[in-house]
Amino acid sequence: MRARDERIEELIAAAVADDLTPVERAELDDLRAVHPWIDDEIASLSRVAARAAAEGSGWRDLPVSAALRERVLGSASAVTAAGRSVSVAPRRWFAPALAAACLVVGIVTGFGVASLTAIDPEPSLAEPAPTGPVGTLGAVEPVAMRADPGIDVDADVIAHTWGTEALLEVEGLAVGETYAVVFVGEDGREYSAGEMLGSEVPIVCRLNAALLREDAVRMEIRDAGSDVVAGAELPSA
Template sequence: MNSPDDRAAELIAAAVAGALTPAESDEFDDLRRREPWIDDEVASLRALTGELDGVSWTPSEPDGSLRDRVASISLHEATDAPAPMTELRPRPRRWVLPALGAACLALGLVVGVALPSFNTTPSGPPGTLGAVEPVDVSDGPEGTTIDADLVAHTWGTEAIVDAAGLEVGATYAVVLVASDGTEYSAGAMLGSAVPIHCSVNAAVLREDVARLEIRDAGSGVVAAADLPEV
């Protein structure tokens, strides 16, 4: 049995492809009224499919040595590298049209793609949807290096954190503080002996966020960044 998310995915894909039936158009309009973020999702996917016009796909079979190397990877080797990432709240899924998904997910194939030269990462001032916004993190513990970026989304705000030198095994919470003082948990990460790169998310729009804080369980705020107003 399909879930509501699966049905929404089908309608969005059909809308982007211009293949909605009259009955599906009515169903999709009702869904858009209940879920305003869907309009942004459709616009993003239409922009993506426009950029992929003219893409050529070249499938080729991997050689035997590559198959042997992949088959020999142990579970420990595959999971040993730390990748702390926590997302406490669900968010709208990002769908890709079935034709594109089929091309990218074909099992057993090495897929080569000839893409035109273009940059798909949006740019603009703080608050621009999808644009990476560097923030100035200060007051980190002695011997640590902490950098962060924010990305505004229709469903909330993403924080991308790079950190080195944090206490190994200690838990650090990433918190976004709104201009009215309301705190939004974006998740947590564990201190590691190797540099950390993680992406966490909070259910608050970038325009409402005034401060990013990284906190430990003992002293509280260990690093912070005051953010420009959007």
């Protein structure tokens, strides 16, 4: 259930590259109405692409070792094996994706140490998925959500240095109604992770709250009247 729709991925990539046809733009607008997270995804990727372009003038060529080449090629194979085909619209993905990769591994001249240390130290696609206790960065933690009749929720949470991410797939919410995703801390304080609209089709979204995973004790989905329609206690560290 967790795999993201390849067509949405393609349209997001085309939007970031400013390469949408009129028909594709209309299709993307329809999807935005159903999936509010699409705008956040486009904005996030656009910032990465803009940053890569700004840093481009400071790049320099470095010799590539055989070990590094093998690792990069291995990463590409892992992506393909996971079902995220790199053959979809290559003109749209490769340039910004490669630039972003260069920023992460730090081969750009003038790219400060402070900027590098701010990047969440999570593993690359070529490495095994991290596991560990609550608060392990990048570890996907399944959450058993109890929901009102007619509502089905598939949920995971992921710990990051900037907070806690919720991965949700939800069916059965009232169409057009607004729902909020909220994390509750140990002290009872509530932290918003964002909102979504009920839809006739399954909602697949990623939301973030400014609360460290080890400090979060509960996750809830609430309707416009603040009634909890789905929720779960989160294991403590």
